[in-house]
Amino acid sequence: MSDVSDPQHPISLPDKPALEGLEAKWNARWAENGTYRFDRRRARPEVYSIDTPPPTVSGSLHVGHVFSYTHTDIVARFHRMRGKAVFYPMGWDDNGLPTERRVQNYYGVKCDPSLPYDPAFEPPQTPGKQPVAVSRPNFVELCLQLTKEDEKAFEHLWRYLGLSVDWSMTYATIDRRAQRVSQASFLRLLKRGIAYQLEAPTLWDVDFRTAVAQAELEDREQPGAYHRIRFRRQGQSTAAGTHGAVEIETTRPELIPACVALVAHPDDERYRPLFGTEVVTPLFGAPVPVRAHALADPEKGTGIAMICTFGDLTDVTWWRELTLPVRAVIMPNGTLRPVAWGTPGWESGDATRAQQAYDQLAGLSATKARMRIVELLRESADLVGEPKPITHPVKFYEKGDRPLEIITSRQWFIKTMAHREELLARGREITWHPEYMRHRFENWVNGLAGDWCISRQRFFGVPFPLWYPVGADGVVDYSRPLVPDEPRLPIDPSTDVPDGYGQEQRREPGGFVGDPDVMDTWATSSLTPQIAGGWLSDPDLWERVFPMDLRPQGHDIIRTWLFTTVLRSLLEHKSLPWFNAALSGFVLDPDRKKMSKSKGNVVTPMALLEQFGSDGVRYWSASVRPGGDPAFDVNDPGQIKVGRRLAIKILNAARFALLQAEPRGPIIEPLDRGMLTSLSRLVDEATAQLEAYDYARVLERTERFFWSFCDDYLELVKARRYGDFTTEGAASANSAMLVALSTLLRLFAPYLPFVTEEVWSWWRPGSVHQARWPSSVEAVEAIGGDDAAALTVFLQSQAAVADVRRLKALAKRPAKTPIARAVLPARFEPLAPAARDFQAAMHIRELVFADVAESELTFAEEPVA
């Protein structure tokens, strides 16, 4: 084994090995030596490529990051040791709303896109109460400035944790490369008619004043109330009493002015006579038809609902399928817009009264308008009974604070509905880890309600690379966008000028305007394989890494990141983006609640790493099975401490093995051969399981072997290796120990990169992380074949050791108490070839196997000779 006896590399051991300082020491060395550099000369079959999740840099770091990124790193390190060139870049997700919000608070500014760029702008020293308005380019500069700082902190953490990333390949979702990819892909989709714009009702956040996508919704339980409202039949006056009136129930009475119809189920006998007739809205006297639609649920409320433009997504469906008019009242900022009743579209039987009522609502937020209109309805006796308080789920933008509204606006979409079947088929081609996560993906695809809205009315994002011509009449013609040539990308239409125009023609009749919007952050993040892999910019690299091998990510973003990446790759390349998707869970607090800043239960990882060592923290991460959601208690970081102890044990066991590593020679002793046979079987198992991404099991098995290696095997061979018997026996023990140590270090290397590298450096050249992954062939070579007989010797020795220790402890004898005579049951007899080691380790003078049920020990009173 040239592997374990390299005369060129002398053993050098520290007197008192310790974990402290290993992170700094080895990170510096790895950076210097380019240990994790991607070898881009290797062809695709020899490459293992990873589509790293770019963390949101404006968010705070917590143990969940450390947890899931460790899993990916273990896989990366395994494949690197298997001989692959590992493509493992890091990305930063810095565009988007979270960064905008952080910049606003950090610098005390707000973006006003109407302002011109001020090259001399400096943010206030300390943020004032009133935010300073800045131009969009200035705002973007501040975003870039702050994310640079955040990215430094992230990189420091990742390095400290020991991620084997090639830092020369880092990208950011706002950098030029990402913008170019994102814009080019969009333009190609536009050309093919897959990206399109539409004036349509869209989910809208009134605080951020932007459209949001279905994937960004979440339901939150909110207090509300059912209001029973009376609609009179057409032709009846207010004074005509209640006969023939229709009662509906609504949680949003403030939308009565936006009501365009009532709807009931076609088979509902109660309302059947009304279909085709008209009723009038209370307060506003607007005539609205009563219609039939299968979505109306006779069980809900009174069985008949009012359709408003727009109260919820069902309204949109009804509005579209029943071809109803629009009567929108909610403005982008969430308040009710001014309306002139009696004008076209706002017909009323009593325009004066309608105006009087409406004027009390105009300008109010939806919530305030609701309170006011309830009073008005009560006064006009159109409210039946009192509102009944309820709690019901309301749709929110996941980052928003107020319920979403639905607002009609011009937005860009990417077609998804047309590709549902193919997406499902592609999803089945991906290997999911764990397998059951595929259901989440299919669930989502099956539940898609509409095409993907990708435009956002925000500032820090990738702009749409489009301008629109302005007609001689000053009207913008959105139907004929001006498109830049691909080589010009990336462009910012707010500063760049379309070909054939001059800057002075901006916003002028006969000139142009830039598209003011930016793309949804997922519209760029869905292209991370293309961005990282050099699509468009580095075809040579692209050939070597795409489709990628692995997408690791959290299961909470299957519907966003995973789904959109599959979609974009399908649309762009008719290909899967990667072959494997590994979904890691997230860390829960001790009460099994998801960690989040708002709950205040976030644990920051740096202190943990410093206190217990990166290897200890990585051990905890790796011990959770794929997809699992571990609970973590900072006050009782059990598994981290266990990991730290394991790392320390590795230091000490290695020191023991190397302390007196001579003489060396053929591995002839059955005990040694049995131990190595056992180890070689572990290696086969570990390799297969890591190929299947089952890192947790491999760690558990390796660790179990290692502890018994230390506690049983090393104890058993101690006397022999110190030369108490023959030179050949000592040589056999030493050589076996070194083979085992070399193998174990490499098995542990993906999990505990620092301690294994440290120990490797005591006696082996190069980095353990570039060493080849152990194979059973190695161990088998060292002993000339799988030795099943020796394995039995080894296993029976271990069992007998446990038995004798138990009896000695029960007899309350100190461990060193000699045993004059030990009678062991015959089942232990197979250990006989190792009897000398066994007797020495257990201090047994006379060993007998007999037909007894239990071992019998006779203790000697005098100490061992």
Next chain:
RNA sequence: GGGCGCGUGGCUCAGCGGUAGAGCAUCCGCUUCACACGCGGGGGGUCGAUGGUUCGAUUCCAUCCGCGCCCACCA
């Protein structure tokens, strides 16, 4: 309402057809020449409930209960 996962000793979890496992915690013992950041040992579980398949079930199937997550056109 649909889907998925999980329910194993005080805690965190592994096992998944053949007499219950680990670590932590707890208790007892040991200054054993690699390690007291250590070593050895003990106690502690009718494996959520009920049926079924089987010679045999914690392990397979069905139903139910509890917890969690994802999804859904909840007026």
